Amino acid sequence: MLAIRNIAQLVLVPPGPISGLDMGRRAVVEVLPDAALLVGDGVIHWFGPDSECNPPVGAAVETVDAQGGCVIPGLIDCHTHTVFAGSRESEFVQRIEGRSYAEIAESGGGIRVTVEAVRGADVDQLVELALPRLRRMLANGVTTVEIKSGYGLTVADELKMLEAIRRLATIQPIELVGTYLAAHTTPREFADRPDAYLDLVLDDAVLARVRDEGLAEFCDVFCERTAFDVAQSRRVLTTAKAFGLTPKLHADQITQIGASRLAAEVGAISADHLETIDDAGMAAMKRAGCVAVLLPGCSFFLGVGQAPARRLLTADLPVAIATDFNPGSAMIESLPQVMGIACTQMHMTPTEVLTATTANAAAALNRHDRVGAIRVGMQADLVILDAPSHDRWMYEQGRSGVRTVIKRGVVVA
Amino acid sequence: MLAIRNIAQLVLVPPGPISGLDMGRRAVVEVLPDAALLVGDGVIHWFGPDSECNPPVGAAVETVDAQGGCVIPGLIDCHTHTVFAGSRESEFVQRIEGRSYAEIAESGGGIRVTVEAVRGADVDQLVELALPRLRRMLANGVTTVEIKSGYGLTVADELKMLEAIRRLATIQPIELVGTYLAAHTTPREFADRPDAYLDLVLDDAVLARVRDEGLAEFCDVFCERTAFDVAQSRRVLTTAKAFGLTPKLHADQITQIGASRLAAEVGAISADHLETIDDAGMAAMKRAGCVAVLLPGCSFFLGVGQAPARRLLTADLPVAIATDFNPGSAMIESLPQVMGIACTQMHMTPTEVLTATTANAAAALNRHDRVGAIRVGMQADLVILDAPSHDRWMYEQGRSGVRTVIKRGVVVA
Numbered sequence: 117m118l119a120i121r122n123i124a125q126l127v128l129v130p131p132g133p134i135s136g137l138d139m140g141r142r143a144v145v146e147v148l149p150d151a152a153l154l155v156g157d158g159v160i161h162w163f164g165p166d167s168e169c170n171p172p173v174g175a176a177v178e179t180v181d182a183q184g185g186c187v188i189p190g191l192i193d194c195h196t197h198t199v200f201a202g203s204r205e206s207e208f209v210q211r212i213e214g215r216s217y218a219e220i221a222e223s224g225g226g227i228r229v230t231v232e233a234v235r236g237a238d239v240d241q242l243v244e245l246a247l248p249r250l251r252r253m254l255a256n257g258v259t260t261v262e263i264k265s266g267y268g269l270t271v272a273d274e275l276k277m278l279e280a281i282r283r284l285a286t287i288q289p290i291e292l293v294g295t296y297l298a299a300h301t302t303p304r305e306f307a308d309r310p311d312a313y314l315d316l317v318l319d320d321a322v323l324a325r326v327r328d329e330g331l332a333e334f335c336d337v338f339c340e341r342t343a344f345d346v347a348q349s350r351r352v353l354t355t356a357k358a359f360g361l362t363p364k365l366h367a368d369q370i371t372q373i374g375a376s377r378l379a380a381e382v383g384a385i386s387a388d389h390l391e392t393i394d395d396a397g398m399a400a401m402k403r404a405g406c407v408a409v410l411l412p413g414c415s416f417f418l419g420v421g422q423a424p425a426r427r428l429l430t431a432d433l434p435v436a437i438a439t440d441f442n443p444g445s446a447m448i449e450s451l452p453q454v455m456g457i458a459c460t461q462m463h464m465t466p467t468e469v470l471t472a473t474t475a476n477a478a479a480a481l482n483r484h485d486r487v488g489a490i491r492v493g494m495q496a497d498l499v500i501l502d503a504p505s506h507d508r509w510m511y512e513q514g515r516s517g518v519r520t521v522i523k524r525g526v527v528v529a
Numbered sequence: 530m531l532a533i534r535n536i537a538q539l540v541l542v543p544p545g546p547i548s549g550l551d552m553g554r555r556a557v558v559e560v561l562p563d564a565a566l567l568v569g570d571g572v573i574h575w576f577g578p579d580s581e582c583n584p585p586v587g588a589a590v591e592t593v594d595a596q597g598g599c600v601i602p603g604l605i606d607c608h609t610h611t612v613f614a615g616s617r618e619s620e621f622v623q624r625i626e627g628r629s630y631a632e633i634a635e636s637g638g639g640i641r642v643t644v645e646a647v648r649g650a651d652v653d654q655l656v657e658l659a660l661p662r663l664r665r666m667l668a669n670g671v672t673t674v675e676i677k678s679g680y681g682l683t684v685a686d687e688l689k690m691l692e693a694i695r696r697l698a699t700i701q702p703i704e705l706v707g708t709y710l711a712a713h714t715t716p717r718e719f720a721d722r723p724d725a726y727l728d729l730v731l732d733d734a735v736l737a738r739v740r741d742e743g744l745a746e747f748c749d750v751f752c753e754r755t756a757f758d759v760a761q762s763r764r765v766l767t768t769a770k771a772f773g774l775t776p777k778l779h780a781d782q783i784t785q786i787g788a789s790r791l792a793a794e795v796g797a798i799s800a801d802h803l804e805t806i807d808d809a810g811m812a813a814m815k816r817a818g819c820v821a822v823l824l825p826g827c828s829f830f831l832g833v834g835q836a837p838a839r840r841l842l843t844a845d846l847p848v849a850i851a852t853d854f855n856p857g858s859a860m861i862e863s864l865p866q867v868m869g870i871a872c873t874q875m876h877m878t879p880t881e882v883l884t885a886t887t888a889n890a891a892a893a894l895n896r897h898d899r900v901g902a903i904r905v906g907m908q909a910d911l912v913i914l915d916a917p918s919h920d921r922w923m924y925e926q927g928r929s930g931v932r933t934v935i936k937r938g939v940v941v942a
Contacts, residue, residue, distance in 0.1 A: 205879075205924035212878050252928055417926070419873045439927075450927030453866070460832045465625050466618075511618035513830070514852075514863030515665055 117175045118155040118496070118525055121166055123182040124504040126151035128163075129189050131491060132475030132484040133407055136429035139476070140468040147505075153187065155496040158524040162492060180527065182500045185519050186509060188470060189488055190259030190497030192477035193451050194293075195388050195409050197442035198253075198263045199246045199280050202233025204443045211418070227267070227301055230443055234267040234277065242280035243287075249441075249449055250288050254529045257499040257518040258451050260488075262293040262438075262481055264336055266300030269313075271322050274298045278331035289528040291497075293481050296326055296361060299337040299344055299352045310348060318352060323359035333482070334385070335361035339375035346374050353382045362482060368393045380404035386436065386480040391415060391423045398431045407480040408433045410472070411440035412462055413454040418445055425462035436476040437469060456513040466510040496525040531568040531909070531938055532584055532592045537917040538599040539564035539576060544904060545888030545897040546820055549842035552889070553881040560918075566600065568909040571937040575905060593940065595913045598932050599922065601883060602901055603672030603910030605890035606864050607706075608801050608822050608851035611666075611676045612659045612693050615646025617856045624831070640680070640714055643856050647680040647690065655693035656700075662854075662862055663701050667942045670912035670931040671864050673901075675706040675851075675894055677749055679713030682726075684735050687711045691744035702941040704910075706894050709739055709774060712750040712757055712765045723761060731765060736772035746895070747798070748774035752788035759787050766795045775895060781806045793817035799849065799893040804828065804836045811844045820893040821846045823885070824853035825875055826867040831858055838875035849889040850882060869926040879923040909938040 126148040138144040152169035154162040162169075171177045207225040211217075220226055234242070246263075253261060263284075265277035278294050285292040298317035306313035316322075326332050335356030339349035343366075353363035363382045367375030369389035376397030379387035387401060388409035401408060408428050415422045428435050439454045440446040448454060455473060458464045464472070478488025487495050500520040503509035509517050521529035539561040551557040565582035567575040575582075584590045620638040633639055647655070659676075666674060676697075678690035691707050698705040711730035719726035729735075739745050748769030752762035756779075766776035776795045780788030782802035789810030792800035800814060801822035814821060821841050828835045841848050852867045853859040861867060868882045877885070891901025900908050913933040916922035922930050934942035 203921060203924070205918070205920040208872075208924040209878055209920055212872055212876050214876070413927075417873055419876060447924055448927040449925075453927045459621075459625055460830055463625050463627070463832060465622055505618070507618040507622055508616060511616070511621040511860055512862075514826075514861040514866045 117161070117171055117177045119169065119171055119177050119179045120153045120182055120187060120498070120500065121169065121179055122184060123151040123153065123166065123187045124184045125149055125186045126153060126163060126490065127186065127188045127470065127506055129471055129474050129489050131489040131494070132479035133434035134471050134475050135434050136432045139429065139435065139471040140465045142467070145467050145471060155525040158496055160490065160492050160494050160496050163490065180500070180520060184504055186501045186503055186505050188499050188501065188506055189474040189490055190499055190521065190523065191257045191451050191473050192260040192481065192488055193253065193258050193438050194262050194436055194477040194480040195411060195438035195440055196261055196263055197266065198249055198261060199242050199277055200230050200234060200267055200443050201237040201242060201245055202230050202443065204229055207444065208447070227444055228304065230267045231269055231303065235270070235273050239276055239280045239283065242277065243283050246280065246284055247288060250284065250290050253449060253451070254288070254290050254521055255518065256450050256452050256516060257521055258290065259497040259521065259523045260291045260293065260481065260483065262295055264295040264297040266297030269298070269300065269303035271316055271319070274317060275325070275331065278326065282331060289523045294332040295334040295336050295364060296332040296356065297336040299349070301338060301343050310344060314348060314352060318355045323356060323361070326361065327359045332361060334364045336364040336366065338366040339373070339378060340366065340369060341371045341373055346378050349375065349378055350382060353384065357382065364388065368397060376401055379406050385482055389423065390428070391421060393424065398428065398433060402431060402433050407436050407476060409436045409438055409480050410458070410462070411438055411446065412457040413448040414440040414446040416457045416461065417448055422462050425458070425464050429468065434476045434479060435472050436480045437472040438477065452516070455510060459510055466507045469510060470506050496522060498522040530574070530584055530588045530590045532582065532590050533566045533595055533600060533911070533913065534579055534582065534592055535597060536564040536566065536579065536595045536600045537597045538562055539566060539903065540599065540601045540883065540919055542602050542884055542887050542902050544902040544907070545892035546818070546847035547884050547888050548847050549845045552842065552848065552884040553878045555880070558880050558884060568938040571909055573903065573905050573907050573909050576903065593913070593933060597917055599914045599916055599918050601912050601914065601919055602887040602903055603912055603934065603936065604670045604864050604886050605673040605894065605901055606666065606671050606851050607675050607849055607890040607893040608824060608853055609674055609676055610679065610855035611662050611674060612655050612690050613643050613647060613680055613856050614650040614655060614658055615643050615856065617642055620857065621860070640857055641717065643680045644682055644716065648683070648686050652689055652693045652696065655690065656696050659693065659697055660701060663697065663703050666862060666864070667701070667703050667934055668931065669863050669865050669929060670934055671703065672910040672934065672936045673704045673706065673894065673896065675708055677708040677710040679710030682711070682713065682716035684729055684732070687730060688738070688744065691739065695744060702936045707745040708747040708749050708777060709745040709769065710749040712762070714751060714756050723757060727761060727765060731768045736769060736774070739774065740772045745774060747777045749777040749779065751779040752786070752791060753779065753782060754784045754786055759791050762788065762791055763795060766797065770795065777801065781810060789814055792819050798895055802836065803841070804834060806837065806841070811841065811846060815844060815846050820849050820889060822849045822851055822893050823871070823875070824851055824859065825870040826861040827853040827859040829870045829874065830861060835875050838871070838877050842881065847889045847892060848885050849893045850885040851890065865929070868923060872923055879920045882923060883919050909935060911935040
């Protein structure tokens with residue numbers, strides 16, 4: 117049994133999804149001062165005032181002194197592309213110099229750089245490249261991470277990426293969630309023949325293998341004018357759903373073509389990005405109970421406008437926040453840094469941002485019954501902060517501020 | 530003697546000031562591949578191709594293996610308020626919630642919170658609070674930091690802050706530069722009597738003590754509609770200049786009242802902020818050789834517009850970048866994070882940002898003959914990056930990426 121004592125504030129995030137108007141309410145996200153918490157069998161066994169903390173008689177108790185720090189649920193990064201190869205700093209510099217995406221693509225840049233590098237790497241190499249990224253994520257307090265395929269763009273290379281994610285899940289403490297994103301973009305070999313490419317990656321045998329080997333829980337598609345249109349995206353998601361893969365979408369990022377409405381239509385668990393979402397999309401998502409996953413690190417990294425977070429919150433949608441960590445548009449692996457961007461650039465309060473990266477991020481990954489909240493019986497994924505409150509922690513930007521990370525009741529960082 | 534071997538890229542930043550049009554030019558900021566560097570007596574003794582590295586026969590040589598990392602000059606944070614007490618996260622949250630500065634001040638927030646806390650602290654306490662901040666700055670590759678007074682707002686409390694800076698300079702490796710900013714704002718006791726307050730802090734005996742005890746090299750003033758007007762600011766800077774304190778200004782941050790023109794008029798070494806600078810201000814600063822110090826972390830933290838960096842660069846002004854680290858408007862202590870903000874939000878290239886935080890930051894602190902550049906004879910303040918180039922380092926945001934920090938030839942982090 118593990119006892120965490122001397123907690124200045126225990127932030128009692130409730131299980132997700134939490135709708136937008138409730139996300140910042142202290143009546144919903146209660147804070148218990150001078151608290152303690154007991155963990156048994158990897159789950160939260162008890163919490164309450166430190167003065168009332170009485171571990172069961174006879175139990176072997178390991179005590180962690182929070183030293184007056186704040187305790188929050190382990191952070192959940194529910195949208196990443198953490199498995200990749202190669203580096204694209206030249207594109208980063210060219211974009212700053214004012215080159216357009218088309219110019220960058222013409223000079224050999226863009227996603228194809230990553231696709232070539234991933235195709236040239238084997239599973240071992242992809243694992244070796246991702247491992248230090250995940251170690252740093254863990255040190256930042258992140259205990260669950262979703263990772264998408266999407267840089268292979270052949271059946272074999274997409275499955276290779278999912279295989280790397282599955283192997284990574286077994287050799288480090290972060291819980292990983294695989295998403296099949298073969299429909300990230302049409303590969304060059306299929307230029308002007310996107311449907312022929314989709315025929316391959318949506319083949320029954322391929323989807324059955326993804327399902328039977330547990331390679332992915334979700335299927336994602338980049339629904340955008342420059343990628344797959346609404347009809348193609350509908351085909352991707354409904355086909356995959358028949359094989360048990362829950363739909364997700366890259367929606368409304370650059371142009372408004374109805375992707376968020378499609379998310380509602382197909383029963384997607386989340387629609388992600390939403391920089392250009394309109395009222396119809398919001399209303400449809402609200403009715404469908406679809407989580408709005410915002411990616412402020414991407415807009416920040418690209419130097420473009422942010423998604424309308426406050427409008428989404430006012431529309432009472434459950435909002436989640438993730439890094440979108442990827443080598444092209446969001447080379448920012450730190451979820452705490454992205455949370456700071458959400459505070460300052462999206463005008464979300466620290467409490468809203470905390471629920472967006474715990475309870476609601478868990479909901480976007482269909483794990484809200486188990487992680488992202490502090491309740492008796494929930495998995496003991498916990499972070500002890502080097503700050504007495506989560507407000508203080510998010511205010512003090514540019515430093516880690518994470519003291520201890522606990523995954524399933526075990527101190528892992 | 531110290532030898533740094535196996536350097537993938539040695540970035541040969543020239544001594545500052547470097548004017549805007551030259552800051553990003555690779556002909557000016559040359560890169561030496563596969564390099565080595567020798568340090569003797571705390572200065573750069575030699576650099577060149579690793580294959581030609583021959584330490585003097587008989588010399589005791591300690592070798593540091595850069596392991597294929599990039600080497601840059603130690604970073605210089607030329608505008609900070611690192612010495613302070615108290616915390617203002619409630620104001621951070623209120624601002625996100627949409628409260629105005631006036632409302633926040635009415636509810637007891639704003640700079641007065643920090644002033645009260647600093648007045649209530651003694652030198653020991655101010656030192657103890659600042660020390661961990663400086664340790665983290667050092668770990669981020671920062672080897673020189675300017676720190677301002679300005680939260681005491683009585684003669685005794687201002688001198689106490691400068692005393693804390695002087696003591697901090699002796700107990701940790703970062704070289705500290707003190708700036709006298711008694712004219713930060715008018716204290717409440719002198720509301721509506723700013724000139725009476727200035728009478729006290731500009732008293733001959735006070736300025737003579739600051740000079741004679743080496744408590745500060747610079748005098749700064751917040752020249753702004755809500756602080757000190759142009760005439761008052763002129764008085765502050767010319768009076769202090771007569772006592773050997775070089776002028777600096779907080780200029781053109783919120784409103785345009787001619788502060789940057791005043792900077793040129795009084796021969797200020799730098800004008801800092803410049804969010805609202807106009808063409809006349811730029812022209813005057815260019816003629817006067819005044820360094821433009823931009824503070825992108827402040828605008829980011831406040832969620833407001835950035836200074837017109839590209840216009841300043843095109844106008845060929847030497848541009849520097851600093852954190853403005855302070856508990857009210859820029860609670861971001863990480864200069865590398867602020868450099869990332871400069872890249873993505875101000876559209877400055879990594880090379881421009883590097884010169885802005887080395888050679889030109891040194892010029893803003895009148896140390897460009899000694900630090901901020903990689904040349905034989907310059908002080909050996911160096912950073913070994915966990916990246917093969919500075920482009921790669923600034924592209925990979927959200928992680929430290931600093932492997933080794935060397936101050937005056939000694940490995941300090």
